[in-house]
Amino acid sequence: MLDVFVIGAGPIGLACGIEAQKRGLSYVIVDKGCLVNSIYNYPANMTFFSTSDKLEIGEVPFISHNPKPTRPEALEYYRRVTSSWKLNVRLYEPVNSVEKKGDFFVITTSKATFEARNVILATGFYDLPYLLNVPGEDLPKVRHYYKEAHPYFGMKVLVIGAANSGVDVALETYRKGAKEVTMVIRDDVIGERVKYWVKPDIENRIKEGSIKAYFKSQVTAIRETEVDIVTPEGMKTLENDFVLAMTGYQPSFSFLKSMNIEIGTDDFLTPVHNPETMETNVPGIYLAGVICGGLKTNKWFIENSRVHAEVIMEGIAKKEAV
Template sequence: MQQFDVVIIGGGPIGIACGLEAKKQGLSYIIIEKGPIVNSLFNYPVNMQFFSSSEKLEIDEIPFISKEAKPKRNEALEYYRRIVTSNQLNIHLFEKVIDTKKDGDIFKVLTDKDEYTAKNVVVATGFYDLPNRINVPGEDLPKVSHYYNDPHFYASQKLVVVGASNSAIDAALECWRKGAEVTLVIRGPEVGPRVKYWVRPDIINRIEEGSIKAYYNSTVKEIRPHEIVLDTPEGEITMANDFVLALTGYMPNFSFLEKLGIALSKDPKRLPNYDPETMETNIKGLFLAGVICGGMETHKWFIENSRIHAPIIMNTLKQRLGLKE
């Protein structure tokens, strides 16, 4: 069994930043990622463009050069992959953490491939794994997806997109431009206010001209193999439908956090308990980094404002372990 100063769970940008900082501080470490490098970014839509500019996505002051001011998914994948490989980070890919328990002062981390012990653990697992379900009959039909990838798939199809934030609006516009007949179902009275500022006018214009149909203050009531039923201010509407993209957001794996013993707030925000000065949770030696710190408030933390978690955590560990420069 291998023992480390710190095991980092999650190989996204912040997990990679933690690995870089651990290496810099002379800590023995391992990053464990259940998928490929930056698994969450890999599962983003193929044409996705970040809201942030490239310098705000940089970690460890390593320059991120992109063709446009706001980089796209493929550029981010290249950037983070090169960081991992050129720095020879100790990262285990396609290895899923099954359980983590503390025995005295040592953590035991069990994966589907191996077992590790560590003096400390950092959880940097993000929030893209579990979609917010709409909980209606037919949601588990094969025609329904909570993730969007490539607009070509929906060409010439009757597509309903549920949601009003960036992922839903991007999907609606891209699929419409590839020839899909797109209908937006929006729970509130308008397109989400946090939609990218250069995209929001585009979707509003498409709706106003009738290219994309939008139902505001509406919800999905039922999904059938060839139809969808909507609950709208005008009453119940049934329409022909081929595919549904339920892009209503995602959430952290709260059951995993609770299994680790991390306390969560009782309100709907489900904020995890941690000290912002050290990022340590209510479990000594167990730290949080990245978006997962925000609980259900997934819009509060991004790469650009959570990359500071890596030096905060690793400096804390260096001091505790008494390592010298």
């Protein structure tokens, strides 16, 4: 019988394992993908908004060679943290079900069955993209994830979205030789939360015409060689090779509901939990990290949710001591 079963081997899930280890609690961290799977799936050349010290966990220093750490540096750092603490991590092992049996839980994964007194969900939000729900979205040319610019050299690229990911993709594909880069933006301006050192760059590229932008617009149909968009000036059809839909991602609400976790009725569908203990309406199940914000995925980051691990483990340790 484990004291704690952690679902998600991202930075916050790892932090939970560290805090459990500090308190002598038995635990396992399970992830359906690789270590820090979300960070691994970020664009290859991504730079974090946070400084390296704000990404640290487990008192392991994060030394970056840049003012802001990069994706490769973060991957190296979290591998080092996992090795330094000798964390009990099981990767590529999806969780199929979590069932409450009296005062403990039975967790079934693709490889084994576990029993645990407490479960922590640190699953993030990167697995389910917001879909456009337009004809042609299932074509191979439509991508909801972006890795690097090379495949789009010489191509006509349409980027949907003007948050950090959309802006980064537009600038990188433009600079790496895309034949034409066009942005389709729902709002009338570039997102206010775009990284401050990037925002003037994209605004100037749009102003000079290097990147075409359609504001207050949306895609209505995608075909093999064309895209239809509705703009304030009416319908337009553009020649197109690839659509990069950087429309954001959302947590798996169906997974939460399968454990009887209540979802709030607010605009962000915030999972019901006590913000002082991080415990959900299901006693013994806790939330940690970005999943606590529901659809408001910009509320919690590594830097401001690291504390969740300490709060949760302190509560569990007291409960187990009784």
